[in-house]
Amino acid sequence: MQWIDIGANLTHDSFERDREAVIERARRHGVVQMIVTGASLVDSAAGVELARGHEGTLFATAGVHPHHAAHFSATDLPQLRRLLAQPLVVAAGECGLDYYRDLSPRDAQLRAFEWQLQLAAESGKPVFLHQRDAHQDFIAVLREHRARLVGGVAHCFTAGAPELEDYLGLELSIGITGWLCDERRGAHLEALLARVPADRLLLETDAPYLLPRDIAPKPKSRRNEPMYLPHVAAAVAAARGDSLEQCAACTSANARRLFGLPAPPP
Numbered sequence: 001m002q003w004i005d006i007g008a009n010l011t012h013d014s015f016e017r018d019r020e021a022v023i024e025r026a027r028r029h030g031v032v033q034m035i036v037t038g039a040s041l042v043d044s045a046a047g048v049e050l051a052r053g054h055e056g057t058l059f060a061t062a063g064v065h066p067h068h069a070a071h072f073s074a075t076d077l078p079q080l081r082r083l084l085a086q087p088l089v090v091a092a093g094e095c096g097l098d099y100y101r102d103l104s105p106r107d108a109q110l111r112a113f114e115w116q117l118q119l120a121a122e123s124g125k126p127v128f129l130h131q132r133d134a135h136q137d138f139i140a141v142l143r144e145h146r147a148r149l150v151g152g153v154a155h156c157f158t159a160g161a162p163e164l165e166d167y168l169g170l171e172l173s174i175g176i177t178g179w180l181c182d183e184r185r186g187a188h189l190e191a192l193l194a195r196v197p198a199d200r201l202l203l204e205t206d207a208p209y210l211l212p213r214d215i216a217p218k219p220k221s222r223r224n225e226p227m228y229l230p231h232v233a234a235a236v237a238a239a240r241g242d243s244l245e246q247c248a249a250c251t252s253a254n255a256r257r258l259f260g261l262p263a264p265p266p
């Protein structure tokens, strides 16, 4: 079985010492391709560099996370436009709104989000979307831009049925993480997963965050890695009543289609 992790923060400091080993371990666990999430301009450029060293296996997104929106100005737009034009960049983002942490003022978040949706439309690449506690504003902005976007994924979906219906209504894909494997806060997702059409389902670890809580034996480190993607997949498949093989085939095909990925290297 072959898996694709559509969201791994592999440029994160916690991978500094053993990044190559992490990528190799993932491959040994059947995670044949990974998309490196870009959260700022510097980080996105680093992601592209990393992907360049692993052609066919790693890809990158380029964008500014809402946490960093306060430091993103109009003078940065040409740089982001250049990053989005790179062949190894397969999506614009991660971008969106986060009113849970509110690390950037909301008007700055909204402005950065709109700019990135415009650049995504211009680039013809899908959007990698982040939303937390900001659904009303988020969906209103997306509705305005959706017709010009080729597609997108609501990454790390953890919300409820109304939000899911809104995303599906906008023909977005749904990214599921190990949040599902946390019985304290992921139980509601189990029932919702059956409502995600097979052609909209994507898997991601969001490594190094969101280590699945039910991995046994518990890893020594709290750091999540792409090699745990099949563990998340097993929970997704069980919740949907799919076989693991079905889950691998459909989520990999979905990732290839949305992000335009080539076949993985042999």
Ligand SMILES: [Zn+2]
Pocket: 094, 129, 130, 131, 155, 156
């Ligand atoms: Zn996110």
